[in-house]
Amino acid sequence: MATAARPYAGKVGGNPIVVPFNAGATVYKAGDVVVVGNCPFVFSQDLPAFTGGTVQDSVSVMDGIYTCMADGAISPGNDVWWDATNKKVTLTAAGNKHFGKCVAGPAGGLEGVGPAADGDTAYVLHCPALIASGTNLSTAQIITDTSAASLAVGANGNTNPGFVVDDSTGSAVTGLKIKAGATGTGVALSTISSATNDPLKIDAKGTGTIVIGGVSTGQISIGRGVLAGVIESLTKTVISAQSGTPSAAVTIGGYINHVSATGAGTLTFVSGTTLSAAIVGVAVGDSFTLNYANTGNQTVTLTGATGTTIIGTAAVPTGKNATINFVNTGTNTWDVLCSVSA
Numbered sequence: 073m074a075t076a077a078r079p080y081a082g083k084v085g086g087n088p089i090v091v092p093f094n095a096g097a098t099v100y101k102a103g104d105v106v107v108v109g110n111c112p113f114v115f116s117q118d119l120p121a122f123t124g125g126t127v128q129d130s131v132s133v134m135d136g137i138y139t140c141m142a143d144g145a146i147s148p149g150n151d152v153w154w155d156a157t158n159k160k161v162t163l164t165a166a167g168n169k170h171f172g173k174c175v176a177g178p179a180g181g182l183e184g185v186g187p188a189a190d191g192d193t194a195y196v197l198h199c200p201a202l203i204a205s206g207t208n209l210s211t212a213q214i215i216t217d218t219s220a221a222s223l224a225v226g227a228n229g230n231t232n233p234g235f236v237v238d239d240s241t242g243s244a245v246t247g248l249k250i251k252a253g254a255t256g257t258g259v260a261l262s263t264i265s266s267a268t269n270d271p272l273k274i275d276a277k278g279t280g281t282i283v284i285g286g287v288s289t290g291q292i293s294i295g296r297g298v299l300a301g302v303i304e305s306l307t308k309t310v311i312s313a314q315s316g317t318p319s320a321a322v323t324i325g326g327y328i329n330h331v332s333a334t335g336a337g338t339l340t341f342v343s344g345t346t347l348s349a350a351i352v353g354v355a356v357g358d359s360f361t362l363n364y365a366n367t368g369n370q371t372v373t374l375t376g377a378t379g380t381t382i383i384g385t386a387a388v389p390t391g392k393n394a395t396i397n398f399v400n401t402g403t404n405t406w407d408v409l410c411s412v413s414a
């Protein structure tokens with residue numbers, strides 16, 4: 073990594089707000105950056121060690137535009153943080169202090185283009201987040217914005233934040249309300265809108281699992297609204313071999329069609345350890361159902377590995393279906409209850 077040369081932040085424009093600074097025994101040069109509390113400030117002039125007398129107006133707290141060395145590609149408009157170790161601005165918030173916003177890239181670059189690589193020059197508006205340390209605000213705060221990150225909270229800003237409010241939808245008029253409650257009454261989540269009826273949607277990402285009550289031990293109450301019919305999403309898996317060992321994901325998926333033509337095959341379920349590991353927050357008494365169809369020309373015997381114990385009829389003749397209930401009976405142990413159609 074290149075070593076930043078002084079000045080670390082060279083002023084090129086703006087009207088910085090300058091305040092007095094006691095240098096103590098340290099000698100500073102114009103362009104040096106000093107972190108005060110949670111904010112990086114920039115020296116507007118050389119400042120000798122303080123030996124007494126009047127403290128000089130020498131440090132800029134905000135509003136100047138400075139040339140700084142970037143630690144990589146940065147787009148204009150991005151928030152940047154001061155890396156005090158390497159004397160550079162960076163998109164990485166963790167361990168660094170908010171410096172301001174990138175407004176341009178290397179001198180002579182195209183308009184609207186920021187620094188492209190480590191060591192490039194970045195033109196940065198010095199506007200540190202003065203309340204980033206968590207100063208308490210005594211009045212209601214209202215943010216008017218229409219971006220995908222109207223409010224983002226995270227160690228790296230808007231890069232995979234812990235919390236984000238996306239208000240970029242055109243003509244957005246719905247939102248989420250969080251209302252605190254007294255002791256024992258809990259917290260309430262509800263939809264905000266001007267309509268009489270509006271849905272509240274909860275989604276995981278991709279194939280991620282939505283877990284409700286994964287840690288708590290209390291009951292899950294559905295309330296007193298109209299309960300719509302439950303529609304299960306079953307993933308069909310076809311097994312064409314005479315015998316098969318469906319994975320935990322296939323077993324939990326809910327539907328196996330065994331189409332093997334002749335002979336006498338087996339269907340062996342995974343171990344209780346493997347099955348439990350595939351279910352987030354599994355507890356004793358948890359259960360799920362697997363639908364099995366034997367559409368081939370053979371009798372199939374259902375068997376289980378360690379921790380999956382077959383209970384009931386284990387043989388499924390050709391042309392028959394079986395409803396197979398898996399019930400967790402302990403740590404990594406499951407009873408497998410088989411019921412074959414008549």
